[in-house]
Amino acid sequence: MDVTLHGKILEGEFTSSYYKNAVFKYTLHIPPAAKGYQYALLVSHDGMNQEEAAALEALAATGEAPHTITLGIHPACLPASIPQGFNRELRMHLYDIYSPQYPDFVIQELLPYLTELHQLSIHPSPDMHMASGGSSGGISAWNMAWHRPDFFHRVYMSSPSFLSMSQGDELVNLIRKYEPKPIRVFVDFSENEPDDYFGSSYCVADASVRALRFAGYDMMDRFYPGEGHCSRYHHFESALERMRFLWKDWMTAPITVSNFSPRAEKLLLPGKEWESTDLPLPHKLPVISNGTFTAPGSYTPKKTSITFTDENGKTWRVAHNLSDCCALAFSADKWRLYAADRARGCIYAYTVLPDGRLDGKYIHGVLHKAVDFHVPGAAALCVDRDDRLYAATEIGIQTIRSCGLIDVILSLPQGLPVHDLSIGDDGYLYAETDHGVFRRQLNCVQKTAFAEATEPQTPSYYS
Numbered sequence: 001m002d003v004t005l006h007g008k009i010l011e012g013e014f015t016s017s018y019y020k021n022a023v024f025k026y027t028l029h030i031p032p033a034a035k036g037y038q039y040a041l042l043v044s045h046d047g048m049n050q051e052e053a054a055a056l057e058a059l060a061a062t063g064e065a066p067h068t069i070t071l072g073i074h075p076a077c078l079p080a081s082i083p084q085g086f087n088r089e090l091r092m093h094l095y096d097i098y099s100p101q102y103p104d105f106v107i108q109e110l111l112p113y114l115t116e117l118h119q120l121s122i123h124p125s126p127d128m129h130m131a132s133g134g135s136s137g138g139i140s141a142w143n144m145a146w147h148r149p150d151f152f153h154r155v156y157m158s159s160p161s162f163l164s165m166s167q168g169d170e171l172v173n174l175i176r177k178y179e180p181k182p183i184r185v186f187v188d189f190s191e192n193e194p195d196d197y198f199g200s201s202y203c204v205a206d207a208s209v210r211a212l213r214f215a216g217y218d219m220m221d222r223f224y225p226g227e228g229h230c231s232r233y234h235h236f237e238s239a240l241e242r243m244r245f246l247w248k249d250w251m252t253a254p255i256t257v258s259n260f261s262p263r264a265e266k267l268l269l270p271g272k273e274w275e276s277t278d279l280p281l282p283h284k285l286p287v288i289s290n291g292t293f294t295a296p297g298s299y300t301p302k303k304t305s306i307t308f309t310d311e312n313g314k315t316w317r318v319a320h321n322l323s324d325c326c327a328l329a330f331s332a333d334k335w336r337l338y339a340a341d342r343a344r345g346c347i348y349a350y351t352v353l354p355d356g357r358l359d360g361k362y363i364h365g366v367l368h369k370a371v372d373f374h375v376p377g378a379a380a381l382c383v384d385r386d387d388r389l390y391a392a393t394e395i396g397i398q399t400i401r402s403c404g405l406i407d408v409i410l411s412l413p414q415g416l417p418v419h420d421l422s423i424g425d426d427g428y429l430y431a432e433t434d435h436g437v438f439r440r441q442l443n444c445v446q447k448t449a450f451a452e453a454t455e456p457q458t459p460s461y462y463s
Contacts, residue, residue, distance in 0.1 A: 003054035003236055007031040014113060018105040022076035022090055026110075028118065029053045031060065033067040038123040040068040042130045043106060043144065043152075045095065045137025048072025052132060052156075055239035065247040066128065069120060073106070095133070095140035096165040099372055100147040102140065107151050126153045126182075127254050130246060134158035134230035135201075139168050142185070142208075146171070149181040153255040154246045158233040159189045162208050163199040167371050172204065174368060175211040178396060178409040179264055182255050184218045186242040190227035201229060216259030220245045263407045265443070267388075267399065272441040274413035274431070279439070281432045282424040295356040299337060301325040306339060308356045318358040319350060327380050327420075331402070332387035332454045338364060340391060345369055345376035347391055347400060365400035367393055368409065380432075382421040384442075387456030390429065392418035397431070402456035413438035 010028040015021065027048040033039065044052065048070055059065035075091035094102045114120060122128075129152045133141040138160030145152035162172045189205035209221045220242070224231055232238040260268055297310040299318070306319035306328065323343035330337060331349075337358060339348045349364035369376050378391035378398070387402040390410075397410040397418065412418060413431050420432040428439040 003050050005029055005050060005053055006057060010118060014110060016076065016105060016109060018101065018109050019076055019090065022078050024076045024110065025074040027072040028114065029070040031057050031067050036121070037067060038121050040066040040128040040130070041122050042068050042070045042132060044070055044072045045133030045140055047074045049132060049234060051234050051236045051239045052243065054236060055243045058240065059243055059247065065243055066250060069122060071114070073110070091136060092165060095136040096161065096168055097371055098139070098143045098146070098168055098171050099370065103144040103148040106144065107148060126151050127250070130154035130156070132156035134233040136161045139171065142171070145183045146181065149183060153182055153184065155183055155185045156242050156246065157185065157187045157208070158230045159193060159201055159205055160187065160208055161201060162204040163201065165198045169199060169204060170368070172207050172211045174409070175208070175215050176261065177406060179268060179411060180215050180217055180257050180260065182257050184246055184255050185212060186220050186246055187212065188222040188224065188232050188238070190224040190229065190231045192226070192228045194229055215261050218255065218258070267408050267443050269441055269443050274411070274438045274440045277437050277439045279437060281420055281430050281437055282422045295354065297356050299328050301328055301339065306358065310356060318356065319361065324377070327378065329381040329383045329389065332383060332385055332456050338381055338383065338389055340378035340381050342375050342377040342379060347378060347389065364404050365389065365391065365406055367391065367398055368395060368406065370395050380418055380421040382423055384423050385454045390421050392421050392431065397421070
């Protein structure tokens with residue numbers, strides 16, 4: 001269907017410093033609005049989606065959506081550095097890698113440039129910002145809101161490529177486990193999706209829908225039998241439907257996190273986020289045996305080893321072959337010692353023997369990691385009475401059940417690296433950062449420094 005857009009359509013190029021020397025072409029649609037109006041913003045992948053821009057124009061006329069500037073960004077071209085070289089398109093590097101670099105480029109470099117150049121008046125609220133895209137542009141649209149929910153709260157994905165092109169399939173797993181973010185999302189896909197060496201587009205699109213629903217997101221999906229990849233991306237009537245959903249109650253109802261997955265709701269409380277506190281980190285003590293069935297003493301991480309110091313002050317090495325061991329914690333029933341190694345992407349568990357020695361090193365939990373991680377392992381550990389282990393990593397605080405499975409990942413306080421963790425008698429999880437101590441209320445009162453052994457709560461894999 002041919003669509004007619006009103007207002008201004010501007011085109012240009014931008015050379016990035018985030019992506020050194022990469023040249024981005026862009027198209028801007030600025031619909032007419034009253035003088036001084038603060039526009040909403042739609043960032044569209046693979047150039048401007050005219051049908052979406054037209055749908056937003058139509059809905060703005062009825063008040064169902066705000067007047068919206070559409071910014072269509074084409075994948076960048078990296079010019080050859082020598083005369084006989086060939087230019088490179090960077091679509092995969094921009095769209096398929098789930099990292100904050102591309103969202104940060106758009107938010108912190110491209111938008112400020114365009115705002116100044118074209119004197120744009122864009123509303124500052126993340127509720128007024130949306131990202132859309134199809135295929136690899138679809139996963140990138142999600143990635144923009146996933147990494148920058150402080151800026152984007154609305155997402156449309158057409159046949160999103162959560163594929164193993166650049167570990168994009170890991171995002172589907174993270175959606176299920178990570179506490180939901182304030183994002184409203186519309187997903188569509190079709191029956192005749194591509195099936196290739198990096199995965200099945202049909203399967204991963206279906207998996208993304210199920211993951212979003214499981215995690216409790218405010219979402220809507222459509223499946224189109226007999227159609228192909230991104231078949232409704234440039235379709236005006238479909239654009240009207242998804243924009244009506246994505247912008248419903250835009251003037252009266254902010255987008256918030258209102259639902260958790262069944263697993264997350266057992267741990268987290270709605271509306272209880274991280275808060276700064278002047279209280280010190282509770283129970284910041286060495287890992288001490290209880291002296292009932294284990295020789296009295298304490299365990300200490302020593303980078304490549306673990307030492308045990310008995311009640312007489314004698315110290316000896318009880319574990320070795322570690323790379324950067326930095327944190328220890330006892331299991332709830334006191335006969336397993338958990339160890340974090342920053343240089344390795346696992347949490348280990350040792351058997352505690354009556355004389356204080358350690359035996360039987362096992363992989364207790366395999367940690368999720370960012371694609372371009374700096375530190376694969378955990379920097380801090382603590383355990384609650386149910387034997388849920390809390391491991392502070394680059395992507396969040398990953399919680400590991402007694403059976404060794406990670407089922408919930410908590411956000412980091414203000415996105416800051418966490419150096420130490422503890423659970424207080426008040427039922428709060430405490431996290432120490434370079435910017436002070438933060439705490440977050442959990443769904444039940446638990447203690448870290450419990451002297452008595454308690455029975456681990458080991459849920460079924462599927463409960």
